[in-house]
Amino acid sequence: MTAPGVRDGQDVEDLDVEEVLALVKDGNRPARPATEATHDPTATRGHGSPVAPSPEAPHRKTSATPWADARIRAARAARSLAARRTPVSVNLEDALGLVLTAPLTALTDLPSFDTSAMDGWAVAGPGPWAVRDEGVLAGQHGPAGLVDGEAVRIATGARIPPDTTAVLRSEHGRTDEKGRLHPGRDLQHGQDIRPRGQECRSGDQLLPAGAVVTPAVLGLAAAAGYDTLAAVPRPRVEVLVLGDELLTEGRPHDGLIRDALGPMLPPWLRAMGAEVVALRRLGDDAEALHQALTASAADLVVTTGGTAAGPVDHVHPTLRRLGAELLVDGVEVRPGHPMLLARLTEDRYLVGLPGNPLAAVSGLVTLAEPLLRTLAGRPAPEPYTLPLREAAHGHPHDTRLVPVVLRGDHAVPLHYNGPAMLRGIAAADALAVVPPGGARAGQEAELLDLPWAAAGIGACFT
Numbered sequence: 001m002t003a004p005g006v007r008d009g010q011d012v013e014d015l016d017v018e019e020v021l022a023l024v025k026d027g028n029r030p031a032r033p034a035t036e037a038t039h040d041p042t043a044t045r046g047h048g049s050p051v052a053p054s055p056e057a058p059h060r061k062t063s064a065t066p067w068a069d070a071r072i073r074a075a076r077a078a079r080s081l082a083a084r085r086t087p088v089s090v091n092l093e094d095a096l097g098l099v100l101t102a103p104l105t106a107l108t109d110l111p112s113f114d115t116s117a118m119d120g121w122a123v124a125g126p127g128p129w130a131v132r133d134e135g136v137l138a139g140q141h142g143p144a145g146l147v148d149g150e151a152v153r154i155a156t157g158a159r160i161p162p163d164t165t166a167v168l169r170s171e172h173g174r175t176d177e178k179g180r181l182h183p184g185r186d187l188q189h190g191q192d193i194r195p196r197g198q199e200c201r202s203g204d205q206l207l208p209a210g211a212v213v214t215p216a217v218l219g220l221a222a223a224a225g226y227d228t229l230a231a232v233p234r235p236r237v238e239v240l241v242l243g244d245e246l247l248t249e250g251r252p253h254d255g256l257i258r259d260a261l262g263p264m265l266p267p268w269l270r271a272m273g274a275e276v277v278a279l280r281r282l283g284d285d286a287e288a289l290h291q292a293l294t295a296s297a298a299d300l301v302v303t304t305g306g307t308a309a310g311p312v313d314h315v316h317p318t319l320r321r322l323g324a325e326l327l328v329d330g331v332e333v334r335p336g337h338p339m340l341l342a343r344l345t346e347d348r349y350l351v352g353l354p355g356n357p358l359a360a361v362s363g364l365v366t367l368a369e370p371l372l373r374t375l376a377g378r379p380a381p382e383p384y385t386l387p388l389r390e391a392a393h394g395h396p397h398d399t400r401l402v403p404v405v406l407r408g409d410h411a412v413p414l415h416y417n418g419p420a421m422l423r424g425i426a427a428a429d430a431l432a433v434v435p436p437g438g439a440r441a442g443q444e445a446e447l448l449d450l451p452w453a454a455a456g457i458g459a460c461f462t
Contacts, residue, residue, distance in 0.1 A: 305355025
């Protein structure tokens, strides 16, 4: 139910304490105490289940980090895995999306011999030419040389016979009744011949270290003679889904709700370049969480829910028990402000996502994406903006991330963008970064592309 005075598609989590108190004056919503232990005035567990703060829960004096600063901290928290682990030698088909740890240097001339750029005839000297009976096909070794006045049929990519003057395209030649070949237009010396080394010579640097392996890079590497590539290994990520109220199948019932994050997070993290090594559902069990974090060998552990200070919110107490270093404890962003980033050990990290689905997405793009990008050695995407076609509601003090679709040269804000909602993000191309106070129609907004909009579905999730 939407509280009085709250816009359709807006969640109370988007409001400040003063705003919540203003809403409950009429008695329509029972007030709950707001404490320093949480940035969420409704003290939601994150999975959509409001819980009152535990009187025994320790008060954590924290100061939320501005959104842009949180992304910078996440990006700078880690070193590239290339500096920490031996680069992996990856088969070409497995290297897509990885980052090269060494320059891509040509192992051969490209092309490695003179080849025909067109179907037609290889000719020697001026025409007309007598045409040989046999032709030259791609893959044939060492075709016989030509003499002046002689021509031979040749296919695209075939090796040029010695002493060839040019290649006459099929559409530019004609044969007379005696079978002699005549040019239909002037023919220049070397025309439609790709000379050896035209693209590169053996030893030339084709791409620098740090280049991201795209499908085109795979093709170039194969053409240049590579079977494997030296690359930064994918960051290993383990996902821990917390919450006793979560169902893994069927419809919600009896106070239980479906787990939306278990199906969503692994493919999303893979789209960010991670190798998801495990997905585990732990419920609300502090000891199970402690054991899972202690035993994990992943570079990054992502947890869902339990980042507030309720009686079954175990993330903060467990991090204290492990002696983890909190790098970000709350972010000035809506939805998702109870998110956190911690360093478990020198080379291992934890991103705690709120359990509300869109709030978790906010945590992914705010903390997980910059951290994974650094671990994988990937460059940051170039920021860009587009004007908003409609005004976007903002939070009084915090940055707000709003799902948008891209239409021409504008971004159109979508409804159903409350913290517990996925309907808007499921239709979105990007997230608009709305400053405190909101943005008017026509105002330029920074956009964060979603993985399936920045690349094809197949490339993202395979």
